[in-house]
Amino acid sequence: MQLSNARAVITGGVSGLGLAVAQYLVANGGKVALFDVNADKGASAVAELGEGNARFWSTDVTDEAAVVANVNEAKEFLGGLNVVMNCAGILGAGRVLGKEGAMPLANFRNTVLVNLVGSFNVAKAGAALMQTNETGTDGERGVIINTASVAAYEGQIGQAAYSASKGGVVGMTLPMARELSRFGIRVMTIAPGVFWTPMVDSMPPQVQESLAATIPFPSRLGKPEDFAALVGTILTNTYLNGETIRLDGATRLTAK
Numbered sequence: 526m527q528l529s530n531a532r533a534v535i536t537g538g539v540s541g542l543g544l545a546v547a548q549y550l551v552a553n554g555g556k557v558a559l560f561d562v563n564a565d566k567g568a569s570a571v572a573e574l575g576e577g578n579a580r581f582w583s584t585d586v587t588d589e590a591a592v593v594a595n596v597n598e599a600k601e602f603l604g605g606l607n608v609v610m611n612c613a614g615i616l617g618a619g620r621v622l623g624k625e626g627a628m629p630l631a632n633f634r635n636t637v638l639v640n641l642v643g644s645f646n647v648a649k650a651g652a653a654l655m656q657t658n659e660t661g662t663d664g665e666r667g668v669i670i671n672t673a674s675v676a677a678y679e680g681q682i683g684q685a686a687y688s689a690s691k692g693g694v695v696g697m698t699l700p701m702a703r704e705l706s707r708f709g710i711r712v713m714t715i716a717p718g719v720f721w722t723p724m725v726d727s728m729p730p731q732v733q734e735s736l737a738a739t740i741p742f743p744s745r746l747g748k749p750e751d752f753a754a755l756v757g758t759i760l761t762n763t764y765l766n767g768e769t770i771r772l773d774g775a776t777r778l779t780a781k
């Protein structure tokens with residue numbers, strides 16, 4: 526796929542990693558539909574990217590009917606749909622047995638619902654439309670990219686719900702890629718390590734430095750641009766399929 530031909534739905538697209546992907550695709554001639562729950566940031570993102578290049582849809586990724594409707598509207602705006610980029614997610618931090626007792630089941634359920642079920646919900650709605658696209662290089666009709674986390678492999682204390690949800694994203698990547706291969710739709714997942722976030726920005730410099738020191742090379746936190754560049758590589762290399770790529774500078778999370 527040429528990046529200039531990318532017509533992408535991006536969940537979590539108005540900030541962080543999702544916005545970085547949107548900026549990258551638009552800079553390379555693509556068009557984007559931003560799915561998020563933050564309308565204020567959505568308006569700002571569209572103003573930055575240009576109304577001809579981007580549009581915002583207020584979207585709860587766990588709502589099946591709303592996602593189907595919004596994906597269909599997005600396809601009309603984009604003039605087609607060949608990319609689904611799932612970046613929406615929540616941390617869902619909390620201990621199984623905390624100071625106030627056992628974790629309420631609703632906390633665990635909601636984290637899995639947003640991070641795992643939400644990713645599947647948008648992916649399958651996008652695939653339903655992409656299956657009818659004209660074929661491109663190697664018979665490709667579209668690409669789905671999900672976002673997991675290195676916590677899927679080395680979850681820390683307090684990340685039971687988050688790690689389970691991201692582990693599920695990793696687990697569904699290969700079977701989904703195998704099933705959708707007959708339609709020419711590729712499925713990939715990126716598992717980022719410790720990246721710059723608004724939470725990290727608010728930390729004292731010494732805490733930021735200690736986080737960076739845990740990363741072997743390069744000894745810095747990941748940048749949203751690093752993530753977006755990998756998305757570009759996945760989109761343009763049709764032989765990448767059914768795999769989860771760690772993007773973490775060779776870091777491995779400790780227990781806490």
